[in-house]
Amino acid sequence: MRLRRIAACAAATLALCGLAACSSKAGAAAFVGGTRITDADVNRYLTVQSTPYSNGQGQQIRPRVVVLQTLILQELLSKALVASGGPATQAELDRVHDSVLQGATEEQLTSQITKSNFTASFEPIYLRTQELFAIYGERARATSADAVINSINKRGIGVQVSPRYGTWDATQFGLQGEALAPGLSGVLTTGTAAPGS
Numbered sequence: 001m002r003l004r005r006i007a008a009c010a011a012a013t014l015a016l017c018g019l020a021a022c023s024s025k026a027g028a029a030a031f032v033g034g035t036r037i038t039d040a041d042v043n044r045y046l047t048v049q050s051t052p053y054s055n056g057q058g059q060q061i062r063p064r065v066v067v068l069q070t071l072i073l074q075e076l077l078s079k080a081l082v083a084s085g086g087p088a089t090q091a092e093l094d095r096v097h098d099s100v101l102q103g104a105t106e107e108q109l110t111s112q113i114t115k116s117n118f119t120a121s122f123e124p125i126y127l128r129t130q131e132l133f134a135i136y137g138e139r140a141r142a143t144s145a146d147a148v149i150n151s152i153n154k155r156g157i158g159v160q161v162s163p164r165y166g167t168w169d170a171t172q173f174g175l176q177g178e179a180l181a182p183g184l185s186g187v188l189t190t191g192t193a194a195p196g197s
Contacts, residue, residue, distance in 0.1 A: 029068050029165060032075040033157040042067045045122040053116070063118060068165050069175045070122075070129050076159065077132035080152045081139070088135045096134040100127065149173055 030037045042064060050063040081088050101109065110123040133148065140151040159168040161175065169176035 029162050030072055030168075031158075031160040032072055033079050033159075035075055035079075037068065037071050037075065041071060045119050045125065047117050047119055049117040051117070061116075063116070065165055065175050067118070067122065068161075070126055072159060072161070072168070072175070073173075074125065074129040074132060076152065076157055077129065077136055079157050080155050081132060081136055083155050084136065084139050088132055092135045092138070093128075093131055096131050096138075097127075100130045100134055 027038045027040065028036055029039050029042050045067045046063055052060050052062045055061050078087065106123065106127065109127060110120050113123050113126065114120050133145075136142075136152065137145075137148040140148060142148040142151060161168045166175045168174075
C-alpha cells in the first residue's frame, strides 16, 4: 500500500453537499455534521508566533486556518467511519500508524510542528487525521485518495465554516479563500493512505 501526502489529501476532490457559511454564533469556527468547532478549539494549537509564513514551495501558510482545516477533516473522517461500521478501533490505528509516518518518528513530526509555530499538542491531532483517512480507505476498499473522498462524499456530511476562515471547498476537500494557501512543510507532508493507491 502506497501512502499519499496529507497535503494531497487536503487538496483532493470532494463533492460534499450543503456547504454554507456558519451562522454568526459567537465563537463558532465551523460545524461538521452538526458538531461545533470553536475558535477556542483552534486557538489551543497555536502559539503567539503562529503567524502566516511561506513554505518551501512559496505557498503562504496560515496556521490558524491549517488547524481548523485539520479539525474539520478529523471530525468529517470520524463521522464517516462511524457510518461505515463504527469508530476506528485501536487495532486499526496501530496497524496504520507507522505507515502514515513513512519512516519518520512522532518526535520528528512534533519537532517540525513546533518549528512551524504550532503547539506540540497539535501533533497527535494532525497524525490522527491521517490515520483516520487511511483506515477509512481500508474499510471502503478504495484504490486511491480520490476514491476515499468520493466514498466520504456519499455520506452527505455537511460542513459549514465561519467566513473569518474562508470557505469549505467541496472540490478541494479543504478550506479555501483569501485566508490560506493549503499545505505544510517538511515532515508535515507525511502520507495519508488509501489501500492500493
